[in-house]
Amino acid sequence: MSPARCAPRIWPSRTPAVPARRNDPAAAGPPLGEFGRIERFFKPLAAGFPGARGLADDAAVFGVPAGKELVVTTDAMVAGVHFLPDDHPADIAAKLLRTNLSDLAAMAAEPLAYTLVTALPRGLGEEWLAAFAAGLAADQERFGIALAGGDSVGxxxxxxxxVTAFGLVPAGRAVPRWGGRAGDCLFVTGTIGDATLGLDIALGRRVVEDVAVRESLLARLRRPDPRTTLGPRLAGLATAMLDVSDGLVADLGHLCAESGLSAVVEAAKVPLSPAARALAGGDSAVLARLLTGGDDYELLFSAPAGARPALQDLALRTGVPVTGIGRLEAGEAGAVTVLDAGGAPLALPRRGWEHF
Known part of the structure; x- marks a missing residue:
């Protein structure tokens, strides 16, 4: 991270939280300043990636192995829009990195490295930054990725x-959004809607008495689980793929628009966690929210019907559930119809999250 050369989801604004770590050495002594912060908090994150050059230069230098292509993605997060400002810094770090890893997985790419830009209020203490860096370090080890550089500003x-994340995929094997074909089946990983319920809980819009259920839903909001073990293995099986960030219906609409097709989804087949199913309680309005709420970061992809046995095998080997939820059809590009249990179109007040 070279020093600066120049100085789903509108949420309430709150004062950033500072973790209680009274004995943290990072909180002792005079302020570190920009270079000191880089040395203490970010240089250790780059130790596992030789191309970072110890963060001593203005840029990273690395090559792409023969037979591979580089996949690059960038995602930004803003307090009060993508996370609650008083969320724990380690949770913020995890979500920031994992949303980018999810984009790599959606292109069938393996994680390689990432760059980081932080724009922090000047009054935000080093204790916050220490917890944030610790969160990044934990996820770097879990997902096999390292810091390559970046920038820090006030x-x-x-x-x-x-974060800008880099991944590697065998040449010509990246899975696009536009490869779907009429007659392909639609599949999704994991479960849908938990993060929407987690947001309701975080904002006080929903009270869940069961502590285990409440914490599991909040965890799905704060720490999504990028499908990095499955995504790269879908190369050659999935015809089109993306991750669900803006809502299942909205993101499926993006896949359909790029593929020049329409889609039909059977709501009863969309996988819900036991908690989400219980809280929905058969209410079609709640179900519509779960299908359009976003922040799921599950993989949504199309594949021929004949790929089902291979997908079931991959699901078993990776431990990532894969569920068929519908099909692609010839029709209006980008149109998505969701059918209820009786086969009638489900009313959807909106398709998903829009930033503008």
Missing amino acids: TSGPITLS
Whole structure:
């Protein structure tokens, strides 16, 4: 991270939380300043990636192995828009990195490295940054990725963070959004809607008395689980793929638009966690919210019907559930019809999250 050369989801604004770590050595002594912060908090994150050059230069230098292509993605997060400003810094770090890893998985790419830009309020203490870096370190080890560089600046606005992640995929094997074919089946990993319920809980819009259920739903919001073990193995099986960030219906619409097709989804087949199914209680309006709420970060992809046995085998080997939920059809590009249990179109007040 070279020093700066120049100085789903509108949520309430709150004062950034500072973890209680009174004995943390990072909180002792005079302020570190920009270079000191880089040395203490970010240089250790780059130790596992030789191309980072110890963060001593203005840029990273690395090659792409023969037979591979580089996949690059960038996602930003802003306090009060993508996370609650008083969320724990380690949770914020995890979500920031994992949303980018999910994009790599959706292209069938293996994680390689990432760069990080932090724009932090000047009054935000080093204790916050220490917890944030610790969160990144934990996920780097879990997902096999390392810091390659970036930038750090001060801001008078809210916390703003951005990651650019790099991944590797065998040449010509990246899975696009536009490869779907009429007659392909639609599949989704994991479960849908938990993060929407987690947001309701975080904002006080829903009270869940069961502590285990409440914490599991909040965890799905704060720490999504990018499908990095399955995504790269879908190369050659999936015809089109993306991850569900803006809502299942909205993101399926993007896949359909790029593929020039329409889609039909059977709501009863969409996988819900036991908690989500219980809280939905058969209410079609709640179900519609779960299908359009976003922040799931599950993989949504199309594949020929004949790929089902291979997908079932991959699901068993990776431990990532894969569920068939519908099909692609010839029709209006981008149109998505969701059918209820009786086969009638489900009313959807909106398709998903829109930033503008």
